[in-house]
Amino acid sequence: MSVTSDTLQIKPEKMDFRAYSISWNLTKRCNLNCDHCYLDADFRGGFRTEELNTNQCKLVIDQIAEVNSNAFLILTGGEPLLRPDIYDLIRYAADKKFMVVLGTNGTLINENNAKKIKEAGAHGVGISIDSMQAVKHNKFRGVSGAWEQSMQAFKVLNEVGVDFLVQMSVSDMNYKEIPDVVAFAEEIGAIAFNLYFLVCTGRGQGNTDISNKAYEEALKMLYEQQMKYKGRLMINSKCAPQYKRVVYENDPDSVYTRTYSGGCPAGTHYSRISPEGNMTPCPFIEESIGNLKTSSFKELWNDSPLMIQLRDRKQLEGKCQTCEFSSMCSGCRARAFAESGNYMAEDPSCDYEPGKHGGKEITLKVEDTLGLEVEFHAQWTPEAKQRLERIPSFARGMVVKGIERFAEERNIALIDETVVKKSREEMIEK
16 A cells, blocks of 8 residues: 555554653662762662562563563663662563663673673663763762773673663753763764753752753754764654754754654653652653552553543643644653643743744654554565564554555565665665
8 A cells, every 4th residue: 555644644642652661760779979860869878678679570570561562671770780680680571572771870880790781681781971071970970980980881891792872961061062972972882872851850859950042052962963973873862852843943854853743752652660669650750650569550551640641732731732843742741840840831941932833733754653553564574574673662663664665665575684774774864
């Protein structure tokens, strides 16, 4: 069946609300003392009896699998390497066919545990670097020597053969360093660079977020880096759904507008689990929708009033309600609540005035939409389908549609590994 781009559009009210990404704070224990920590982690604290134990964690993994058998699971903390059972939990989740990423500060990485991480089946490791100046990074992280230890971690991970990504939290002291950290990430062989925008929660409540002007400058800087390194380094923004508007303003047809329909995924495709088993719509929303010791993941994901509220994007207020980009942005719901106490309020970090681009809602094409179910409408070889397992489940449906469209335009009847590779190469070059 032939399709045109005019028919490939999806709006938030037609979304399938599936749990694709789960960020799990396994512990509050941490060996750093970061001022901006949303968890308010326990600096050099000992074992916390309220944390889910190994068996309880495995039960939660089983429950997540009932909702999504190929979930993208981020195991973090605190510092997750302070849990002796971390390798067992990685292995258990990986055996379930989850794509598991370990979020660590990197200071505890050594050859021995790097091998354990790899053998357990982790897809990769995320390490935060907030400045190329050791003094600035260490001050931000609250412990001297943290930068130097993280640098050593990158060397170890490369030697052992563990994929890793570099993460950076934006603040007044470092946002002008974004190009320097991106360049460093590519130089050391990172598979991706993620730029996180601070939401003032947890220990970060007393902090001052960057100004809206600096926020916009950082987004534009990130786009420049994305263009500079396309095809060489994956670059993403986190907790900044307005970035898709910045991309669109530079190139309406850019593949980098790809996102979940409805923008901010809090409660629609993303959730967080706390060390105690509390479930929230995202790491920066502290309100618990229930505890996984007494309720199932499926029950809380499907039926929580707060999750249902966040999914009704028709209830957005202020500028977010009338903005042309509501289908691909909708503002950060955590930031809206942190500033106003209202989850559906406008995002105060955005100075964009709706109407600049005509006032008509700008919707995503289906082939540019994350969170789609995988549907095959063409013939694929088993090997070509197997390659899809390397892609996070939240992107597979979108990737399949793109590959099948590539094949259809070239009258290719059978999609094999060569077709998949050529399709992906063309996408990268766009």
